[in-house]
Every structure is written in C-alpha cells, then in structure tokens.
Amino acid sequence: MPSFPIRRLAATTAAAALVLTALATAPAQAASPPAAASAAAPVTTSAASTTAAGAPADLSRDMVTVPAAPLLRARTDDAVSPATGVTTHPVYVSVATVTAATSDDSPTPPDEASIRAAVTQLHDYWWAESGHTVDVTLAGIETRPLGQASCVPATVLNTVHTAAFGGRFAKYAWAGTNEHLIVLSRETCGTTATAFGTVGGDGGEVFSSYGAGSALGVPVLLHEFGHNLGFGHAGAGMCRSTTSFDGAASDYRYATSTDSPAACPVLEYGDFLDIMGYSVSSARPHLSSVQRVRAGFMTDVTTLSGAGTTRQVVVTSLDGTATGRALKVVDPISGQDYYVEYRTATGTDATSAEFGGRAASCAVAAPGFTRCGLTSDRTTGSVRVLRPLTLAGSTVSTVALAVGLDTKRDPSRRDTHLDAGESFTSANGGFTVSVRSMTPSGGAVLDVTLAGAAKQQPVAAPAPASAVATASTLTVDRTRQTYGSPTRITATTRVVTTDGSTPTGTVTLRDGTTTVGSARVGTDGRAAVTLPATTRSGAHPLRASFVPDTAAQAGSTSAIVTVTVDKASSTSALSTGTTPVKRNAAANVTVTVASPGVARPEGVVTVSAGGTVLGSTRLTSASGGRVSVPVSSFTRAGVYALTASYAGTDDVSASVSKRMIVVVR
Ligand SMILES: [Zn+2]
DSSP states (O other), rough: OOOOHHHHHHHOOOOOBBBBBBTTGGSSSOOOOHHHHHHGGGOOOOOOOOOOSSSSSSOOOOOEEEGGGGGGGOOGGGGGGOSSOEEEEEEEEEEEOOOOOOTTOOOSSSOOOHHHHHHHHHHHHHHHHTTTTTEEEEEEEEEEEEEOSSSSSSHHHHHHHHHHHHHTTTGGGTTTTTTTEEEEEBBBBSSSEEEEEOOOSSSSEEEEEEEEOOTTTHHHHHHHHHTTOOOEEEEEOOOSSOOOOOOOGGGGGTTTTOSSSSSSETTTTOEEEEEEEOOOOOOOOOOHHHHHHHTOOOOOOOESSTOEEEEEEOOOOOOSSOOOEEEEOOOOOTTTTTEEEEEEGGGGGGGGGGGOSSSOEEEEEEEEEEEEEEBBBTTTBBEEEEEEEEEEEEEEEEEEEEOOOTTOOOEEEESBBBBBTTTOOOOOOEEEEEEEEEEETTTTEEEEEEEEEEGGGOOOOOTTSBOOEEEEEEEEESSSTTTTTOOOOEEEEEEEEETTTOOOOEEEEETEEEEEEEEOOOOOSEEEEEOOOOOEEEEEEEEEEEEEEEEOOOEEEEEEEEEEOBBOOEEEEEEEOSSOOBBBBBBEEEEEEEEBBBBSSOEEEEEEEETTTEEEEOOOGGGEEEEEEOEEEEESOEEEEEEEOOOSSSSSSOOOOOEEEEEOO
C-alpha cells in the first residue's frame, strides 16, 4: 500500500506550518478579523516575522495520521495507568539538501552541531515532561542530496523516508519501534517555513524546515515530537454565551470548522501555555496537566467525582516540586472530565508568551465575543480550566476555557484563566470551582462543589409503623462505558437498616423507568447489577430500589446516579472491489467497517474522491460489516485518491478510511 497519510498531506496542502509566527498569520483565518492581528502584534519575534513575511501560513494541518490504527493505544480516562519504565526513543536526523542551488538555503541551515544540541534539548524536555519515561537519544545524522527542482515539504518527506538510514523508515516500519525520523531541509521550503509530524504509533516522522536553532527550530521540534508521542493540539475555546461559559462536548468545535457555527468555537493552537499550542520563538511551555495525566506521565492529580462532593483543594504549581499539581473533576451531570491547573512564571513556563509581560492581547473568538490571552500575571500565576475533547479525527485535543472576567467584568470579554475571587461553573451547573487565593509559594486554593446528592437524599418508601427503616446508597465502579465493550459499569447498592439488622430482600436497578436488572442483597448488605454491553449510548439516570422480603423491614430508594455510555469507535477500510476502476466503465470498491464489540455495524458508507461523492450504500446487519459500493465511472484518466466514510449510528462513531490511490487509465 502506498504511504497514504503523507500523500494526503501533499494532496491537500503543502503549507502545513504550525508555527505561530506571531499571530501574524491570524488574518489568514477567515474567522479572525483584523483586530486580532494588531492586538497580537506584541508577540512578534524577529525569527517569526522573518519567516512569516509575505504569505501567511496555513495553520490547519500539521498532524499526519498514522495508518496502523491498532498501534495506537486507546486512552480513555477510565483506563489511564502510569507510564512505567524508561522507553528509549532513538532519533535519526536526515538533513535534506533538496535543491542543488544553495541560494535558496534558509538563513540558518541545520549543521551537525546544532542538530546535536537540538536532540539534547529534545531529550531534556520530553524526559522531564514524561516523568522520566521518554528517553530521546541521537541515533544518527545523515545528509541527503535530493536534486529536486524545488522544495516541496511533503515531497521531501515522502522521498527521504523511503531511503533514509538504509530504508529503516520505509513503509512505516518505524511503527511500534519508538524510532523517529526527523527530516530537516536546508531550504526554508516555500515562502514560509513548514513543519509537521505523524501522530502516535510508537515512533514517527517529523519534517521541519525551521532548522535546528534553539530559538524557533527546537520549539517546533518539541511540538512535532509531541505529535509522535500521540498528543493532539492545545487550543483555546470560548462559548458564545454571556451566562454560561461552558457547553456540552459537542458544542466545542474548531473555529475553522465548516459546520454550522459552533456554540463554543475553539482556536486550534490557541493555548499559549502548552507546547502543543502555537510555537512561539524562544517559548517552551510545559505540556498541560491534562495530557500528562492522560498519558500516564504524571500521577500527581487529585480526582473529585461523585454527586454532592464538596472539597477545598490546593493545586500547586505545575512547574513546582510540591504535590497536588493537578485537579481532575468528573462532572456529575455530564460525566465529562475537567482539569484545573495552576501555572506560574517559573521554570520552563516562564518562557511562555502568556507570561511575556506584554500588553493585553485579545482576539475576537466570534462576533461579540473576545477572548484574551497572553496576559497572565507573572506574580500571581494563572489558574486554568481545561477539557480533553475530540475535535478532529480521533486524536484528543485540549481546550483551555475562557472562564475569567476582565477588570471591566464584561462577560463578553473573557480571559482563559481565573483570578483570585473568580469562579467557574460547568455546563448545566455540574460543578463549580472558586479560586479563594493563589500564590506561587502556597499554590491555588480552590473550593470545589459538585452538584447532586445534597438535593437528592435517599427517600424512604412508606412502611408499616412497625417496619425497620432502611436506606439505599447507589455507587458505580465507573461512570462511563463504551457501547459493545466488555468493560461495563457495575452499580452496587448498599442497604442499611436503622437497627443494624441484616437487610433481606431484592434490589432492582432502573434506568429512568426501564428495569436494568435485579439482585438479592447479600449478607454484606450489598447487591450489584452490571449494565448490559448493549446499553444505548447517552446519559442514563440510574436509581436502585430495595424491596424487602417481609414487612419487618421498609423499602428504600437511592438517589440518582447518572452514567454515560459512549459510542463504540469504528474504523473503515477501503479496498479494490470485484470490478476494477477503469475509464468509462462500471466499477465497485469494497468498504469494510469494524467496530469493537459490534459484530454487524449498520449505517451508510459513502465513497468519494476529492470531495466528489462517487457512490453510497447502506450497511445492513446482513452485511457483516463489509459491503460492495458501486462507484460512478471516471471519464478522465488520472490518479484519484478515494476515501470511504462511514456515517455511524446512534451507538457507533463515524470513521473515515485511509486513502486508496487509484490510477485510472
Ligand atoms: Zn501540531
């Protein structure tokens, strides 16, 4: 199979720069009015403005999808386990001399000394961020003259990765090896420099034309290497509401999304306190607590969950040595995870543009709504509320929420942090976090209240006067399960009697008004019911009722505990059908849809090429996940990249296949 992801990049856009180059690129984004550029101007750097001069970069695509999806470890919050042991990540650097001329070399082309220094810094940064589990080593440097007429980034990576270092990176052979190929061009490669990297797969490839300089070249490599480790982008989101500063997960979408306007548009790289946000010259902020905890790089996190929980929590500086460096709150209403972290102008975070001490820098997030960043106070630091969200493809992105009011208390102008005295309430009042105080030495003192139980005390059912009263308490071993997954939610009800006698009877678990199941109460006073794997996706309000065997004990009903069933993931694959694709002839292709735990996925599959739909067929339960799709005939010879998309169902997520290259003769 050809190396589709790279080709995909080439086919869509060659300009895949992620580098902020000082928000000077912002005017290129349709959603950003000119005001954003002037307001952001203070972060311009010399390196950036040089590279950004002339043509604005396309910031939208620097993540290259890795083909072998099974290699990617699924990370769900319920399954996070600490990374253990040291994994060596050998880095092979290939310096491409793309064109024969030296006149188009960048001002600071990479040389061996700068490459060695850059890989050392790559090691030091990720060694620290990973909790000393990612050990980057320099495995080799080579120089490769390509003799190409011009420097086209995707073409360069495509050419180099087939031959570099004896072909050890050809055909994604690196996947699963933790080996990385970094291709640095001597040329700027276009009017602005470009960088991109593969996402996940235990190894990877990076292309950068930013060189190996410590000011900008290294921050770019740190970011792209983060993609190799599986991390998505760090963005900033602002909900278009002056009363609720948060929304459902589906309310958050990239501002560049062509769907209907999002309720909470997200600027994809807009988190300046995260290496996976914009690359800013000389800035090397930490990876957020969200990504570090989810990756198992950091276990120093306080988790609050359970309706009715009220706690005061001290969150210490993410850059510091004190314990308690992150707070995770599981929203009792939505089941969604939120992270609260405290970032201070210390260590590597001190380099962040956010602590740059520059004038207020704000951008219009949507008409009438202005999000401000780069303004956190160096003396107090910054309390941030972040959410891990899947905004594009399957990679989890992080979103720093615009939660804080500015000095004018105008809810349409908000900061991406909370100041002392401010508070944030999640969508539908799930939980509230209030900042009591924050000092870099003492940490941020937070009051956290989760909605629920206080209003939902167990209700005792009417009982004969002589009956012993009982109370039922319902707990779940996890708050989420995935449709079809064997990992299911077990709901345990504990029944207690007021006189200490053993409760005797049966507990029935209901989901709304539907009975899930029943179980006898054991001698320990507990009864457990496990939800079926076929429980439909969505929120499920669970409630348990104890029905005693005799009138000697009274019945009781628990408070509601809401759990969430997530859609099953799916993967789509496209292969040649029984009739080949030829010019002016009927043809078909085969689409296979797989979903873990779902033997016979249903739904519509659509085959398209370059945005044109070629054919569409419905998968039925009889299809067994495999269907032949007739495609309209091609009238012109040429090379076509076909993809299949599966629309999903209420219980199964949509997916898109890798590209299949078809040569029509
Ligand atoms: Zn990126």
